[in-house]
Amino acid sequence: MKRQWDKHFPLLILLYLVGDVTSQVNPGVCRYPLGMSGGQIQDEDISASSQWSESTAARYGRLDFEEGDGAWCPERTVEPDSLKEFLQIDLRSLHFITLVGTQGRHAGGIGNEFAQMYKIKYSRDGSRWISWRNRQGKQVIEGNRNAYDIMLKDLEPPIIARFVRFMPVSDHSMNVCMRVELYGCEWLDGLVSYNAPAGEQMSLEGQPVHFNDSVYDGAVINSMTEGLGQLTDGMCGLDDFTHSHVYNVWPGYDYVGWTNESFPNGYVEIMFEFDRTRNFTTMKVHCNNMFTRHIKAFRQVVCYFRSEADWEATPLSFSPVVDDVNPSARFITVSLANHMASAMKCHFYFADTWMMFSEITFQSDTAMYNTTLAPPKTGSGPPTSTQPGDDPTHKIDDSNTRILIGCLVAIIFILVAIIVIILWRQVWQKMLEKASRRMLDDELTASLSLQSETFAYSHNNPSSSAPSEQESSSTYERIFPLGPDYQEPSRLIRKLPEFSHSSEEAALTSTVVAVTASKAPTATFAQDGVPHYAEADIVNLQGVTGGNTYAVPALTMDLLSGKDVAVEEFPRKLLTFKEKLGEGQFGEVHLCEAEGMQEFMDEDFSFDISDNQPVLVAVKMLRADANKNARNDFLKEIKIMSRLKDPNIIRLLAVCICSDPLCMITEYMENGDLNQFLSRHEPEGQLALISNAPTVSYGNLCYMATQIASGMRYLSSLNFVHRDLATRNCLVGKNYTIKIADFGMSRNLYSGDYYRIQGRAVLPIRWMSWESILLGKFTTASDVWAFGVTLWETLTFCNEQPYSQLTDEQVIENTGEFFRDQKRQVYLPQPVLCPDSVYKIMLNCWRRNTKERPSFQEIHRALLESQT
Template sequence: MKTWCLFGMKRPWKTQLPPLFLLYLLGAVRTQVNPGVCRYPLGMSGGLIQDEDISASSQWSESTAARYGRLDFEDGDGAWCPEITVEPDSLKEFLQIDLRSLHFITLVGTQGRHAGGMGNEFAQMYKIKYSRDGSRWISWRNRQGKQVIEGNRNAYDIVLKDLEPPIIARFVRFMPVIDHSMNVCMRVELYGCEWLDGLVSYNAPASQHTMLNDLQVYLNDSVYDGAVGYSMTEGLGQLTDGQSGLDDFTLSHVYNVWPGYDYVGWTNESFPNGYVEIMFEFDRTRNFTTMKVHCNNMFKWHVKTFQKVTCYFRSSESDWEPSPVSFSPVMDDVNPSARFVTVSLYNHMASAIKCQYYFSDVWMMFSEITFQSDTAMYNTTLAPPKTGPPTSTQPGDDPTHKVDDSNTRILIGCLVAIIFILVVIIVIILWRQVWQKMLEKASRRMLDDELTASLSIQSETFTYNNNNDPSSAPSEQESNSTYERIFPMGPDYQEPSRLIRKLPEFSQPTEEAASTSTATKSPPTNPSSQDGVPHYAEADIVNLQGVTGGNTYAVPALTMDLLSGKDVAVEEFPRKLLTFKEKLGEGQFGEVHLCEAEGMQDFMDADFSFDISEKQPVLVAVKMLRADANKNARNDFLKEIKIMSRLKDPNIIRLLAVCICSDPLCMITEYMENGDLNQFLSRHEPEGQIALLSNAPTVSYSNLLYMATQIASGMKYLSSLNFVHRDLATRNCLVGKNYTIKIADFGMSRNLYSGDYYRIQGRAVLPIRWMSWESILLGKFTTASDVWAFGVTLWETLTFCKEQPYSQLSDEQVIENTGEFFRDQKRQIYLPQPAMCPDPLYKLMLSCWRRNTKERPSFQEIHCILLECRV
């Protein structure tokens, strides 16, 4: 999948920021889009799209003009209405929006006109046309070729429709469609983000289809919006739709379409030169850094990544440069997984790129090609936005024009003045920050023996092998509308070069510092032991380097010693009965796959049963250790099997069977049919008016409480064994039928949640937004720190996982906030009370976040409180 859209709502900047600063931002952008995250409202409902950018074929009156066709607005007579009654099969009437630049549009919303009960006009169906240049218009079709989109059934409700495939366009037209003569009115919104790749078309040979073991596989570009004949010209399609293909291209369950759907493929028999040539056209001259090509590598079907690629560059209308860039990736005959191949383009300046991809086997299949580039500064237009009608753009017009020489000096003078003003503002801001910090330091009593507390987690505790880039996160205050953002917050984090925090001296430095180690050889020490029976599992933890990069549970050394002498209490499962469905995630030492297991019922204990028939395959998760894993990883994998085999609780994922007689080593665990709780809740809404408007499925408050109670019950069981989870969050809770919850540990291995983990010096990663202050600053992981994480998990649940915890804070600020918890000067920031959270439940959350670990409730107490709340 592609990375997130960095700037989802950039239109305000165009009118509020100085031109030079805008050029700087444009020059700094390197982006790809992720359709799952790129779902920002583009400005019809928020007013960011100006009136002059909204036009229509006609209007009933001045009060129903195009500018009133804004979603959820009641200005004028409440909507855009065409002049005449719309007739069946007539597509003459349309509402048009000019976005001023190319945008990646993933979602549309429509609404009728009710005007406070005075109107009842709406469009039951509609079509969409779009254009990138204002002259060539393209009719949108879904993945099955259908053009008509179901609209509204009344004048009140907002109906949201995903565009699959998404479109890349500057101009968009909504065209009402009816089956009988009637009056229609529309209010609309577009959702997506700015298309910063700059790609406007690609030309490629027509793709092909084949027969594989009696299976018809179509590898055509089914959503290409250009001309298709012997070749594909002047369009965009599946190579830019944001959807990466599956590892196994023969599967078709993603969109319920034909096998090979996600891929565009060619066979070497049709190309005597041994390569496929694709030409890419861009909106302007750009400085290209890399190209990423998502390739299939199922070599058993004679499909491999390209052997070599040679790319030529052209600027404007000049000839192709004589010196191309060539790159040869390493061939992989071991791992059949699809992968992105990154090709360095060495900062070549070009407005067009022509690449020749050489075959390394019979077939070559691509699902995505993306470019990372900086906009060329000299080629960016400095003129104010055009205010004329959008159709005035001609295909021959040059979007970049030269500034009049007579105004050059005035322009330069203005830019210099703007630079000077920006420098002054920056200096003032920096000075205020420095002065404020000096005052804070002066007000504190600093001792000579200042303790330097660092993130003391050993890098082997949490590891992750996925690279990410910094990005920005919108604050909660920025979103005050139901439709401000249709998808939960995209993950964000930063990567500082230093991770050291200086804090005032501890009140009891010797006791606190003594417990900073997460793995020691001395007998367990417990600061609370002087009070009687230990209340929490403290240090002296055995670290297991698991498949996912960390360990499921931090196990006390004494418990591990007791387990080491016992045999594995699970049976060997025949590998041939496993059918791989998809890869759930991967870590440093292995992968996690979703599989179907046949005959699993025969391998189960008497106290365990599936809610399915005996002959039906069981959905399971398979943790697979890589065959080349080192000896320590193999030993830890076997220890993890021993631990998991002893865990038997209704709310903990069960180990069902193993495959350890041969490589790769596998452990087979339960998997719940509704996936993880984070994704489950983000697809639902609380019961109420918002759910009615969006037609979203709902979850009641009582069911939320029921799920939270199950999480507490599972953690109560773990704490009774002195096991510490370390990564409790909704992403690690799986959902089954009837809101059944089971705690797992797959979250860290999934790219989907990479932004929930904070990287330390390129290796270790921590889920800092769920971690207690003592875990972050001291490396102490106890049942008390799991209680802290439960409080955050409960907060996630009651907010329907619509945003990250502390979304208004950067990762650095989250870490700084833990320092405030330690100093305890009443300046720490707590997560806010969710809208549907009653006061007693919020008090429970706050008790989980108490500074003193001994004052936090136990999981037994939490479970009892939640049971009382359900009564």
């Protein structure tokens, strides 16, 4: 599996370079091997304090490689309390490192040396070295127990560094050898340090709550200087600051906070130093807003910029909307108006007694200057190209400039050639797939379950045929290599009862999608005379998030969108921005107030407020520079959304399409999404009375779940496949009203709910059915599976992720158990509040055979009966 990863790594780098760049680091996704095992890190960038022999030099310390004598081995034995020996790696630029791997010297059974323990030191400039400590202050990392197994260790907290040293540790004199790998991603923010006042202490109900930056790696006396810490660790604090993502830590751990009593000027000054001069576009600040505890996001921020030696005289000022309604923590995006700077000094003004930040990130383009940076100063570090007597800050002469330009042109030509080769291979692969489909037609017959009543489901005629399961192709790449026991699809298909010749189940999608570690193969075929869905039967709407809003049958879309758009143009000037809900590949989603919206609504729709009050709406905005396909998809989505009229589906209210940027205005419910709503509440009972927390009764939970089922029943009657049903995509209004939406994928808050495949496709695998993950098959039946998970979330008050005890890889492996159907698959456990009858509904939603899963009409009826 590692070799396969190494094979595709250059492609990932290319996709990374040409794709969208974001400064927001997600430690759960930023786990790519940085090149020790793959060879991207060159031999000259690997050095060591000493070596036993030339065949155990530093360059042989690569994970899972057996060159030389099989590992790096220092010249001397490692003694207790001695940190003289180290293996050093130069990454050539700053990286965000989340994981390390170590291995001993095996050498085909000849070697048996390994490091049982080790420490890590790192540096951003090559001169100041920092000892890594975990969140509890421990430096020593448990190493290997034998010479051949790879031991992976998460770095909590992660580190931001260019240079990393592995330093073997032992409690007795012993010989050690090491092979290592670093995992992470490039540190695109470019931030090398922030200076700020030290965090302060709050007294809460007589108990101290500390808001210090406990992982800051600079100097901390009265203030923090020349370091990075919790504001750059990629972890956003929770709405309630007394809770944390991290176990065994104190209340307030995720936040750095200050009280205005300590700052007579009314602001906190934070200075940011960067690796080079950059062109800054935005700064994102994650703030707590628990105003009931006198905590609010900043009232105003004033930023000063330094590009050379002096600070600019004219600062930039930004004032966000002060929110006294929603206590949720949130990112506030500050536009930096393309200022050029290598340092930034920002004054954050208090809006209440306390101000708390958990994360600050930057987006910028690196400025191009015709100067070189001074080489890093390293004690026994990697060699540099500087010759004795050279001035390390001299300007590049003309000959060097020509060489640099020539290298850049060559790199561009190579990248273009790689792109052409990739596109050619994809076209060739599609041709082979079409040929294989024709060959398989002689062996396989399968029904697509495409019934005559494709467009609507008659509620008045129970005997009429149920809506068909429409499939949509998902073209993300294979994520695991084919195992040695891979079988041809035609042979496999005879062994699966669900897809046998006599089965009437729907055909597999025509796109070969994924084979997991369980070695579950995929197949491609269709019934004679019936067109493949991948040949244009499905319209996949990109939406502003870059993901599919709904998978819509093409004929259904034609029926729905044959008329003009049934919504009116809304004046942009009547929209007032409140906050950004999320962003994606093609646009953004904003929370706004709309004045006079009642005048633009149909007679069958009304707001539960007076006519002269502004209405809270969500505005999905397409970027002005979006490509033609994205614009067409956006307009198609408007047409389709304008026809969706159901009390449990978010309603399209109006549009702004006469000029760019294109906007669609939809409902937004005042209580936010169901996930956040339930996480702020407790079940009724004695515990809730003691904690004085707001409660939701079991009856209201069932009432909300029934509404979700009703909304999905409406969508399935039109053969719409949602593909991302979850509590994060259900909005809550007054009196526990629920409406289904699609904002979840675009929100940073839920980035951990989506699994990134090879840095490209993003999938909610913990909510997806086994056939969606393994076979790329999305149907109404897969939506039913997701509903079962959503029902489980609801009855657990969203206190944890589905399958929280499993890693993402184990979740995928579990789908392989569903595929094999040998009774080893893991199901979500029955929630405490859940009666047997409702848990049976969940289990029915998770049946392996899609035909055995209930329809949404049956689920809706069963939930209604469970409440009587």
